[in-house]
Every structure is written in structure tokens, then in C-alpha cells.
Amino acid sequence: MDTPSDFNFLNQSVAEKHNPYQEGEYLVIKTYPREKYLRCVHRSFDYHTARNKRDLENLAHDYSSFGLRIFHQGKLYQVIDNGKPGKISKQQDWKIHPDYRDAHYDQNAEGEIIVCDCSYPYFSALVSYSSLRDDPIVESQPVTCLVDDNGRETDNCPNCGSQLVDDDVEEDYEDEDCVPVACEGCSNYHGQVYNGSLLVCAIHPHGSDSESCPDFTK
Ligand SMILES: [Zn+2]
Incomplete structure (x- = not known):
């Protein structure tokens, strides 16, 4: 028996959200800003309709951009001028576990x-x-x-x-000029940044106060 929600699928815009993309289908997707899930704002098998929709969406939104893709062999592809698949799209319909x-x-x-x-x-x-x-x-x-x-x-x-992993900051500290005098050549020296603070070594997290260190190890 049909439930009231089954009838919703007769409404194309509702059904589109549930049906998997099909081979040769054009998708107008949000390309900026990026979201965790693919935001598809229009689906069509007609290249010119889809292209017009993309242009309209881009005109209508100042802070978002939209792009045209074609669904081909289970993946999204860029669309070249004649409506055929071009390069594979960086943006895909990623399925998060x-x-x-x-x-x-x-x-x-x-x-x-x-x-x-x-x-x-x-x-x-x-x-x-x-x-x-x-x-x-x-x-x-x-x-x-x-x-x-x-x-x-x-x-x-x-x-x-x-x-x-953004380790630009850590690299700065790895620069030899930044190694404290007492730590130069010491095998305990660590010199990595965690949450903005430098861990000099496990024995003296903030480094030695003087130019020599009692725990210096070659
Ligand atoms: Zn990436």
C-alpha cells in the first residue's frame, strides 16, 4: 500500500534527492564554499538546460559558485563544450562512513x-x-x-x-639557527611545536636555562 510519503516521490524535486545519479546525467553542483556533502542543485539529462541552470545559479549567488558535472561510470566528470565528459572532477559525491x-x-x-x-x-x-x-x-x-x-x-x-598535516611552524623550529646552544648535537633534542608551544626535549620541555645542559647526550 502507498503511504503518504510514497506520493512525495511523484514530485520530481523530492524524488531527485533520493534517486541515485545515472549515467549521462548532468549535475549542477555547488563548488564553493565546499561542504561535507555534495550539494547538487539541479539534475538534468539535457546539457543546455543544465548549463543555463549553472549560469543562473552563479548570477543569483554572490558568495557561492556552481559548476557543471556529468555523471559517468560512477564518477563526476568535468563537461567539455559538446556536453561530453572531459577530465575527472576533483569534486565527487563522497560517501562518508x-x-x-x-x-x-x-x-x-x-x-x-x-x-x-x-x-x-x-x-x-x-x-x-x-x-x-x-x-x-x-x-x-x-x-x-x-x-x-x-x-x-x-x-x-x-x-x-x-x-x-600543516607542519610549517614545526619546520621553522627545525631550522638549525633555532636550536638552543645547549642542545646543539644532543640526541635528546626534539624541537617540535605542539599547540603553539615548543617542546625542546622530553627531559627539559622548555629547554635548558644555561648554555650547557646536565643531561646532554651525544
Ligand atoms: Zn585534496
């Missing part, structure tokens, strides 16, 4: 879903490991979170290759 989606919305879970500039979503998990004397060190570790590829630690975006 429910466990990671739940963790993202769980206030107590240590981690969140972050979207790469290319549109690829990943889970930034907070991991802590203990140092010798100080509080545990907490760092974020990017983990893949897609339904068909999840739980894999990755430092680079699997989609565009860009680096996901």
Missing part, C-alpha cells in the same frame, strides 16, 4: 571531519602519546573516512595529493 559522521557530531569524540580544498573529506583524529615527564602530547592525525576506504592513516590527500 556513518561511524565517522557520528563521531563528527558527537561532542565527546576526539576528532572531526575536515574537507580538503579539493572537496575530499577526511577525519582528523586527535591522538595522544605520553612524553617522559610532561603532559601527554596531543596531535591530530588525518584518517580516511569514506565508506569504501576508511580508517587508513594518511598524511596526504588521496584525491589531490596535498599535505593534510
Whole structure:
């Protein structure tokens, strides 16, 4: 028996949200700002209709941009002038695994879903490991979170290759000029930044006060 909600599917705009994309279908998608899920604002099998919709959406919105894609072999492709698939699109209809989606919305879970500039979503998990004397060190570790590829630690975006861990600040401190005199050549020297503060070494987290260190180890 049909339920009242079944009748909603007779309404094209409602049904479109539920039906999977089909081969050769044109999608007008939001390309900026990026969201965790693909925002498709128009679906059509007609190239010219879809292109007009994209142009209208771009005219109507000052702070968002929209792009045209074609669904081909299960993925989104750029559309070339004759309406045929061109290069594969950076932006895809990524399916986030429910466990990671739940963790993202769980206030107590240590981690969140972050979207790469290319549109690829990943889970930034907070991991802590203990140092010798100080509080545990907490760092974020990017983990893949897609339904068909999840739980894999990755430092680079699997989609565009860009680096996901921002360690520019740490690199500055690794510069030899920044190594304190007492620590030069010491095998205990660590010199990494965590949450904005420099961990000089596990024995003297803030470094030695003088130019020599009692715990210097070659
Ligand atoms: Zn990326």
C-alpha cells in the first residue's frame, strides 16, 4: 500500500534527492564554499538546460559558485563544450562512513571531519602519546573516512595529493639557527611545536636555562 510519503516521490524535486545519479546525467553542483556533502542543485539529462541552470545559479549567488558535472561510470566528470565528459572532477559525491559522521557530531569524540580544498573529506583524529615527564602530547592525525576506504592513516590527500598535516611552524623550529646552544648535537633534542608551544626535549620541555645542559647526550 502507498503511504503518504510514497506520493512525495511523484514530485520530481523530492524524488531527485533520493534517486541515485545515472549515467549521462548532468549535475549542477555547488563548488564553493565546499561542504561535507555534495550539494547538487539541479539534475538534468539535457546539457543546455543544465548549463543555463549553472549560469543562473552563479548570477543569483554572490558568495557561492556552481559548476557543471556529468555523471559517468560512477564518477563526476568535468563537461567539455559538446556536453561530453572531459577530465575527472576533483569534486565527487563522497560517501562518508556513518561511524565517522557520528563521531563528527558527537561532542565527546576526539576528532572531526575536515574537507580538503579539493572537496575530499577526511577525519582528523586527535591522538595522544605520553612524553617522559610532561603532559601527554596531543596531535591530530588525518584518517580516511569514506565508506569504501576508511580508517587508513594518511598524511596526504588521496584525491589531490596535498599535505593534510600543516607542519610549517614545526619546520621553522627545525631550522638549525633555532636550536638552543645547549642542545646543539644532543640526541635528546626534539624541537617540535605542539599547540603553539615548543617542546625542546622530553627531559627539559622548555629547554635548558644555561648554555650547557646536565643531561646532554651525544
Ligand atoms: Zn585534496
